[in-house]
Amino acid sequence: MRRCLLALLQCLVVLVAVFVVGTRLPGDTADVLRGELGTPEQVEALRARLGLDEPAPARFAHWLGRLFTGDLGTSLTTGVPVGDDLGRRAGVTLALGVPALLLVTVLAPLVGTVSGLREGSRPDRALNAAALVLHSVPEFVLGLLLVASLSLWAGLLPATAVGMEPGDLLARPAVLVLPVTVLTARHLCDLARQVRAGVAAQRHGAVAEHLRLLGLRERTVVLRHVLPGALGAAAQQYARCVEGLLGGAVLVEALFGLRGLGDGFVEAVQNRDLPLVQTYALLFAGTAVAVNLVADLVAHRLAPRRELTA
Amino acid sequence: MSAPDGPYAPPRARRPRLPWAALVLLGVPVLLAVLGPLLYGGDLAPADGALPSRPPGGQHPLGTDVLGRDVLGLVLRGGASVVGGAVAALAVGMAVGVPLGLLAAGPSRRLDEVVMRTSDVLLAFPGLLVLMTLAATGHRAWGWPVAVAGLLQVPAVARLVRGAALAPGARTVVEALRMQGHGWAYVQLRHLVRESAGPLATDAAGRFTTVLYLLASANFLGLGLPASSPDWAVLVERNRDALFLQPAAVLVPAGLLTALCVGGNLLVDRALARGRGLM
Numbered sequence: 001m002r003r004c005l006l007a008l009l010q011c012l013v014v015l016v017a018v019f020v021v022g023t024r025l026p027g028d029t030a031d032v033l034r035g036e037l038g039t040p041e042q043v044e045a046l047r048a049r050l051g052l053d054e055p056a057p058a059r060f061a062h063w064l065g066r067l068f069t070g071d072l073g074t075s076l077t078t079g080v081p082v083g084d085d086l087g088r089r090a091g092v093t094l095a096l097g098v099p100a101l102l103l104v105t106v107l108a109p110l111v112g113t114v115s116g117l118r119e120g121s122r123p124d125r126a127l128n129a130a131a132l133v134l135h136s137v138p139e140f141v142l143g144l145l146l147v148a149s150l151s152l153w154a155g156l157l158p159a160t161a162v163g164m165e166p167g168d169l170l171a172r173p174a175v176l177v178l179p180v181t182v183l184t185a186r187h188l189c190d191l192a193r194q195v196r197a198g199v200a201a202q203r204h205g206a207v208a209e210h211l212r213l214l215g216l217r218e219r220t221v222v223l224r225h226v227l228p229g230a231l232g233a234a235a236q237q238y239a240r241c242v243e244g245l246l247g248g249a250v251l252v253e254a255l256f257g258l259r260g261l262g263d264g265f266v267e268a269v270q271n272r273d274l275p276l277v278q279t280y281a282l283l284f285a286g287t288a289v290a291v292n293l294v295a296d297l298v299a300h301r302l303a304p305r306r307e308l309t310a
Numbered sequence: 311m312s313a314p315d316g317p318y319a320p321p322r323a324r325r326p327r328l329p330w331a332a333l334v335l336l337g338v339p340v341l342l343a344v345l346g347p348l349l350y351g352g353d354l355a356p357a358d359g360a361l362p363s364r365p366p367g368g369q370h371p372l373g374t375d376v377l378g379r380d381v382l383g384l385v386l387r388g389g390a391s392v393v394g395g396a397v398a399a400l401a402v403g404m405a406v407g408v409p410l411g412l413l414a415a416g417p418s419r420r421l422d423e424v425v426m427r428t429s430d431v432l433l434a435f436p437g438l439l440v441l442m443t444l445a446a447t448g449h450r451a452w453g454w455p456v457a458v459a460g461l462l463q464v465p466a467v468a469r470l471v472r473g474a475a476l477a478p479g480a481r482t483v484v485e486a487l488r489m490q491g492h493g494w495a496y497v498q499l500r501h502l503v504r505e506s507a508g509p510l511a512t513d514a515a516g517r518f519t520t521v522l523y524l525l526a527s528a529n530f531l532g533l534g535l536p537a538s539s540p541d542w543a544v545l546v547e548r549n550r551d552a553l554f555l556q557p558a559a560v561l562v563p564a565g566l567l568t569a570l571c572v573g574g575n576l577l578v579d580r581a582l583a584r585g586r587g588l589m
Contacts, residue, residue, distance in 0.1 A: 010431050018443075132579055136571040138523055140530045140546065141564040148553050250438055251527055266531060269442050277443060284439045 007293040014285040018278045019060050082279050085264065092260035095176065096252070097245040100183040104241060108188055109231060112195025116230070117222070119200040128196065135189035143182045143255040151178065179256045183249050187241040194237045198230025205229075232299045239295030243288045329580050335573030339566045343389025350386040365556060375549050375559045377538075385562055388540035392567065395456050396522040400514060402460025403467050403521075408510075410464065411471025412502060426472070429465035437462045437524045445533040455534045459521050470513055474506035512581045519574040526567055542567050 111131075115124045134142075151157045158175050202208060203226050211221045250262035257263075261280065268276035364374045373381050414425040440462065441455050483505075487497050528534040529543035537544065542563035549559040 006427070006430055009427075013431050132575055133572055136519065136575045137568050138526055138530075138543075138564075138571060140527065140543075141568055144546070144550055144553065144560065144564065152554065250442070250531065254531055265439070265442060266533075269445050269533070281439065281443050 004293070007289050010289045011286065014282060014289070015064065016060075018281050018285075082275055085276070086261070086279065086283070089259060089261045089264045092258055093249070093253075093262070096179055096183060096249060096258065096260060099176065100180050100187070100245050100249075101242065103180070103184045104188050104191060104245070108191035108234075108238075109195055109227075111188075111192040112230070112234075113199050113222075113227060115192070116196040116199025117203065119196075119203075124196075128193065131189035131193050134185050135193065139182055139186055139251045140255060142185060143178070143252065146178055146182060147255075179249075179252050179258060182255070183245060183252050187244060191234060191237055191241060194234040195230050198234055199226055202226040202229040232301075235295045235299035236292075239291045243284075243291045329577060332573050332576035332580065335569045336577065337573075339389060339570040339573075340393055342386065342566065343393040346386030346389050350383045365558070373556050373558050375545065375552075375556070377548075381545075381556075381559045381562065384540040384545055385542070385566070388542045388545055388563060389566065391535060391539065391541045392522065392526065392543070392570070395459075395525045396518055399456045399460035399521045399525065400463070400518055402457055403463030403517065404510075404514070406461065407464040407467025408471050408503070408506075411468040411506075412475060414468060414472040415475035415502070422472075425468065429468055432462075432465050438527055441524070441528045442531075442533055445528075455525060455528050459524050462524075463517055463521065466517070467510075467513070470509060471506050474509055475502045512578060515574055515581070516578045519571050519578075522567075522571060522574070 111127060115127045118124045157177050158172075203222070208221055208225055211225055212218070249260070250266060252258070253260045253263040254266060261283070264276070265280040265284070268280060364370065364378075370380045370382065375381055375384060410425055410429070414422045416422070437459065440458055444454055444458060483501065484497055487501055525534065526543040529539075529541050530547045532547065535541045535544055537548065545563040546560055546567070549556065553560050
């Protein structure tokens with residue numbers, strides 16, 4: 001219950017912050033639209049028409065009202081309604097994020113558990129070292145190296161997806177292989193290491209020891225106790241990863257020329273297109289808040305001892 | 311005496327060895343970043359008649375970049391902003407986070423609630439997106455991304471310090487110190503800070519790579535330093551189209567960045583494994 005209140009509060013903070021960022025700029029939308037060409041009277045008239053002469057709290061209420069009715073405004077540079085732009089880009093981001101998410105969800109607990117149950121063995125040490133290195137290599141470096149070696153040098157996979165629509169992407173999955181790999185690598189390694197540490201710690205914990213003394217089989221101990229405990233601890237990390245994958249993999253999209261949400265955000269930032277920036281910021285922060293809420297609830301369910309305010 | 315053996319024996323503590331690989335990986339980029347600017351005092355602007363993207367040789371031991379600048383000089387000068395930015399951001403995070411954590415662990419429960427709830431609210435925001443929103447609103451001078459990257463670390467640092475100061479053992483010692491007549495400042499600043507120094511140091515090393523990664527990503531996306539800066543991440547971005555023409559201009563800065571991150575994480579991992587083994 002308190003956790004849900006916190007999430008609501010977070011949403012409110014995001015809304016206010018996004019609005020303040022929008023209003024605190026030197027110059028407002030009217031100045032930007034008219035540029036240097038308009039006379040002061042014209043700018044003033046436009047300002048009145050857009051409702052920019054109202055006091056800030058009134059405008060905030062106004063903006064919030066339109067937000068809830070689904071009117072996100074129009075882009076300053078293209079004049080396209082923000083909603084349309086978002087819809088087109090969300091397809092690309094999903095085509096990228098969903099496979100990556102599936103890979104991480106399946107592989108991370110698997111690798112982490114296998115590794116954690118054999119802590120200190122040779123395969124474990126090798127896996128752990130590989131995960132550590134892959135996790136540490138910056139995404140843009142990994143992407144560059146993969147493109148250079150696999151696509152430009154060996155010619156195995158396409159290097160970019162410049163100018164492709166979501167439909168084309170699904171028709172030619174080869175284009176997605178490299179972006180998804182780069183996107184998956186970091187999160188997968190991060191999560192697998194977390195699960196491994198959790199499994200290794202739980203396996204030698206007092207509770208597991210006690211269950212063994214009670215005569216439970218090792219398999220039961222691992223499946224019913226060790227694994228839930230380790231996954232509960234990793235749920236937070238998983239939330240970060242979901243939010244990173246779905247909330248626009250900014251770097252990967254920039255690297256491969258994919259026109260997804262992250263790329264849209266960068267473009268909006270570069271054009272200083274505030275209605276767009278506000279919407280993107282709201283979307284990403286909203287996703288983050290929602291995913292974190294779910295993660296906390298799941299973590300609580302899997303490992304009830306871990307208090308929220310630990 | 312032989313250690314207990316069998317299937318449930320605790321993992322054996324390995325002999326402490328100096329982590330040479332990690333130290334070298336971390337040391338080379340840091341040394342370059344610190345000493346580089348002293349070694350190369352010259353002008354970075356391309357010399358007259360210098361050709362862009364020339365392979366190594368002649369006057370330029372590592373060749374030239376897309377603008378015809380000497381890659382060796384750029385690399386020597388570019389580390390300062392990478393390492394300096396990360397250290398500065400970390401300092402900001404610590405300077406705000408440690409007092410907040412101590413405050414939260416103090417006697418006032420209401421203060422604790424306020425500090426912790428506020429940091430909960432901030433914890434959910436993805437760093438890169440905050441940096442991008444800042445860039446969109448014109449805050450793109452060097453100080454802004456660094457300060458924000460630092461402030462983003464505050465909730466985690468405050469949480470850690472609060473946890474260490476509230477640990478049952480620490481509480482007892484605090485009571486004892488207070489009964490001996492030591493003042494608030496002595497207890498807070500001498501005892502509790504020392505108490506949390508260990509976990510804080512490990513966390514700081516991990517956080518260093520996080521911040522480094524964040525700032526490098528922002529610079530790579532062109533959201534931080536100007537495009538003419540010799541920063542390693544900016545160099546990688548500028549020269550990536552000429553990767554095959556002049557590999558050194560991309561691979562050297564990229565390798566240094568990677569070495570820094572890998573080395574830092576290796577050290578942290580070791581420290582954490584040690585901590586687990588000792589417990």
